[in-house]
Amino acid sequence: MQNSSSHSDAAIEAFGLCKSFKTPVVAQGRFAGVRSLFAREYRIKEAVKDIGFTVEKGEFVGYIGPNGAGKSTTIKMLAGILHPSAGQVKLAGIDPHAERARCASGIGVVFGQRSQLWWDLPVKDSYDILARMYGVSDADKDRRLDQFAKLLDLNEFWDTPVRKLSLGQRMRADIAAAMLHDPELLFLDEPTIGLDVNAKRNIRGFLKTLNEEFGKTILLTTHDMDDIEQLCRRVMVIGGGRLTYDGTVEGLRREIGLPTEIKVTYRDGCTVPGERQGAAQSAALGTVGGTLLPLRIVARGERTLTVEVNRQETRTMDVLRELGSWGEIDDVEMREPEFEEVIRRIYG
Ligand SMILES: Nc1ncnc2c1ncn2[C@@H]1O[C@H](COP(=O)(O)OP(=O)(O)OP(=O)(O)O)[C@@H](O)[C@H]1O
Numbered sequence: 001m002q003n004s005s006s007h008s009d010a011a012i013e014a015f016g017l018c019k020s021f022k023t024p025v026v027a028q029g030r031f032a033g034v035r036s037l038f039a040r041e042y043r044i045k046e047a048v049k050d051i052g053f054t055v056e057k058g059e060f061v062g063y064i065g066p067n068g069a070g071k072s073t074t075i076k077m078l079a080g081i082l083h084p085s086a087g088q089v090k091l092a093g094i095d096p097h098a099e100r101a102r103c104a105s106g107i108g109v110v111f112g113q114r115s116q117l118w119w120d121l122p123v124k125d126s127y128d129i130l131a132r133m134y135g136v137s138d139a140d141k142d143r144r145l146d147q148f149a150k151l152l153d154l155n156e157f158w159d160t161p162v163r164k165l166s167l168g169q170r171m172r173a174d175i176a177a178a179m180l181h182d183p184e185l186l187f188l189d190e191p192t193i194g195l196d197v198n199a200k201r202n203i204r205g206f207l208k209t210l211n212e213e214f215g216k217t218i219l220l221t222t223h224d225m226d227d228i229e230q231l232c233r234r235v236m237v238i239g240g241g242r243l244t245y246d247g248t249v250e251g252l253r254r255e256i257g258l259p260t261e262i263k264v265t266y267r268d269g270c271t272v273p274g275e276r277q278g279a280a281q282s283a284a285l286g287t288v289g290g291t292l293l294p295l296r297i298v299a300r301g302e303r304t305l306t307v308e309v310n311r312q313e314t315r316t317m318d319v320l321r322e323l324g325s326w327g328e329i330d331d332v333e334m335r336e337p338e339f340e341e342v343i344r345r346i347y348g
Pocket residue numbers: 021022023045046047065066067068069070071072073074
C-alpha cells in the first residue's frame with residue numbers, strides 16, 4: 001500500500017487500490033464432479049491493480065476504459081460495496097468500508113444496469129421508503145423531489161410502478177433516488193447506457209446542474225464519449241486494471257497525438273512549394289517538400305487547402321505563417337480530432 005498522505009478535504013482518495021477475484025474453475029472430463037470434491041481449482045482475476053488518485057471536492061471526473069477494464073470494480077470499492085484486496089479508500093477522510101453507515105449519508109450511487117427502486121411499487125412510494133431509510137424529513141424530501149421533478153420531468157410517471165417505466169424514465173427516477181438524501185458525492189456507473197438522445201440530454205443537464213450549481217462531486221463511468229466531452233474536465237482511463245491516464249480531456253487528445261485539421265481559404269488561390277503545375281491534386285497529397293514543417297496536405301480546392309498538423313510537434317502560429325506565405329489568407333477553420341477517435345486509439 002502506498003503511504004496514505006490523506007487530506008480530509010479531498011472528496012475521494014484511493015491509495016494502491018487492488019481487487020482480485022477468485023473463481024472456481026469448472027472441472028472437465030471423466031469423474032470431474034468427484035475430483036472437484038477433493039481438489040478444487042481456482043482462477044485469480046486481478047481486476048484492479050494498484051490504482052491511486054485524488055478527486056477534489058466539486059470535481060466532475062470521467063472514468064473510462066474498455067469492457068472488463070475494472071471500472072465498476074473500482075466504483076464498488078470506492079462506494080464501500082466491495083472490500084479492496086489491498087490498498088485503501090478515503091471519502092472526505094473516512095474509510096467507506098470500515099465506516100459504511102457514516103459514509104452512506106454522504107454518497108449517492110447509480111448503477112445504470114441495476115435499479116435501487118422497488119420494482120412493484122409506484123415511484124413515489126420508493127422515495128418515501130428511501131427518505132425513511134436515510135432519515136430525510138418530510139419537508140426536505142418534498143422540497144428536493146419538487147426540484148428534481150422539474151429538472152428531470154418526474155411528474156409524468158410519479159404513480160407508475162417502477163417495472164412499467166421506460167429505460168429513460170427509470171434512469172431519471174434512479175438518479176433522483178440517489179440524490180434524495182442530498183449526498184455530496186455521486187458515483188454513476190453508465191447512467192446513459194441504452195438511452196435515446198433526449199433522455200441523455202435530460203440526464204446530462206441534471207448532472208451538470210448538480211455539479212455546477214450545487215457543487216456536488218461526481219465520478220462517472222461511461223462508454224459514451226459525448227458524456228465525457230459535455231460534462232467532465234478531467235478524465236481517468238483504466239486499461240487491464242491499471243490507470244493509464246489521469247488528466248484533462250484536452251491533454252488526452254494531445255497525448256495520443258492525433259492531428260488537428262486546418263482548412264485555409266485563400267483570397268485568390270495559393271502556390272504550394274514543390275507542387276507541379278497541372279498535377280495539383282495528386283502532387284499536393286503527402287508531406288510538403290520545400291518546408292521543414294511536418295504538415296500534410298489532405299485536400300486541395302480551387303481556393304482552399306486542408307492540412308493536418310500534430311500540434312504537439314508544431315506550433316499553430318508557425319503553420320499559419322507558412323500557409324500565409326503560399327497565398328493571401330481569407331479565412332481559417334480548425335477542427336480538433338474527434339474524441340471518439342482518440343478513445344479508439346487508446347482502447348486499441
Ligand atoms: N464478482 C466477480 N467475480 C469474478 N470476476 C469478476 C467479478 N466482477 C468483475 N470481475 C472481472 O473483473 C474484470 C473487471 O470487471 P469490471 O466489471 O470492473 O469491468 P468494467 O470496466 O466495469 O467493464 P464494463 O465496461 O464491461 O462494464 C472483468 O474481467 C470481470 O470479468
